[in-house]
Amino acid sequence: MKIIACVKRVIDYNVRVQINRDGDGVVTDGVKMSMNPFDEIAVEEGLRLKEKGVATELIAVSIGGSESQQQLRTALAMGADRAILVENDAPLIPLGAAHILLRIIEKEQPGLVILGKQAIDDDRNQTGQMLAALWGRPQATFASALEINGEKASVTREIDAGMETIEVDLPAVVTTDLRLNEPRFVKMPDIMKAKRKTLDVIAAASLDLPSIPNVVTSNFSPPPTREAGIKVESVEQLVDVMKTRGLI
């Protein structure tokens, strides 16, 4: 069984994001970029399934500018067998990304597609579910455990009410939650080896995609801030303040 893991290049988790001067985007010049952390978990899960002998090949797929090759090289250094970049510099909503991924799936015929549950830049949490819908296949979102049994997968999902287990027929789409696994660190020799692995670049325009209208995102602004309040010295004082404010 082939597995596809999807990878998005995003501003690094630790960067304090700044809005640009025109208020129509965030500052990316000179800012550290990384693989979306949830996608690292997706790649790791694919590797573990391969190491268990469940999967025969792990393909990392990304959509973006040519600089996204860096994140695909990271996936290759982690252990992915090969990578595909669908080169696209135009703005892309999740519906558009799902259509692109569907084209790759039609060609590669994977048994499982794993994606992060959300990208930490636009926090939309949509692409995996949309892909599953367009593909007409099951989705198992927010996975914290995944077990493949022949033609089926058993997936434990982190939902608000607790831990839900569902069974899905393969092929299927799985999106990862934080506790599915801890991604491995990449070692220097693996980075060298990754340079020799195949990374195919395909132009998005060559994929015969449906035309999808544009969504206009504007007015980037900081959120309303909370001001630091007061410090009290004792529980008695805390109770007094809470009474004054009508909280008790």
Next chain:
Amino acid sequence: MSTTLLVAEHDGAQLNQSTARALTGLAPLGDVDIIVFAENGSAVCAEAAALAGVGQVLQVDSPDNSHQLAAVVAPQIAAIAAPYSVIAMPSTTFGKDLAPRAAALLGVHQVSDVMEAIDAKNFRRPIYAGNVIVHENVEAFDKVVLTMRTASFQAAVAGSDAAPIVPTETTADLPDHTRFVKLEAQASERPDLQGAAWVVAGGRGVGSEENFAVIYDLADKLGAGCGASRAAVDAGYCPNDMQVGQTGKIIAPDVYIALGISGAIQHITGIKDAGTIIAVNKDEEAPIFDVADIGIVGDLFDLAPRIGAALGK
């Protein structure tokens, strides 16, 4: 007739409060129809019909809807969507799972985590863990799917007259490729974290799973829900479903008491709509004090029982 359809979240017996919160957020768009997918949704429909601002409640009863799996519900939404220009659900794990599947079947865009619906084509939403707010204009689509950020809205209250409940059938082909196996819920008498008026939460400073008893005791004395930071969950001090923050639950209780939580930006994202934030931390430089309305510097194991004794009911 309403042009907005809200998909109810419920557990088969009761309407989840997230539905009433989402309803408030949709009020700028006019009356809202609510749709209930259930095995037998009569009780849930009655609750939904009582809320102010509801046009009608569509009751879709079917054994297929007993677990409201996204793969099963989404085609039914797509089949019934024609008269509506906005199809919304709460931005909970229920809505986040279902909404994109419905949107893709309809071939339309989804706006996630709407914190303000300006009109049926313009919305405001947070990105980058809530560090940036953006305006999304979806005029290019004749229809749009939304998930509503429940922490941004108060729950809608009961209206004067109950809305009509309309038994509804959909004609969608439902897949059998996805099957519910089980739900392991944390048995708890405490209020639901996302609906609780008061929430008590612990962080890495609590130090161990055993020590988390301090958090539970205080919550029980105050009749509060229980939460935790990601650090505490990752350290195994408490279950995953207690996690509050960017990748956990976004909550807006009247009072939030943070004990031993340093206040990472991802955690603050989950609580910044709280009415009053009270922080207890032994490090006076902890960033939680930058957003707390009332702070006490000190040992949580000393202070928590005394707060419980002073405020306990």
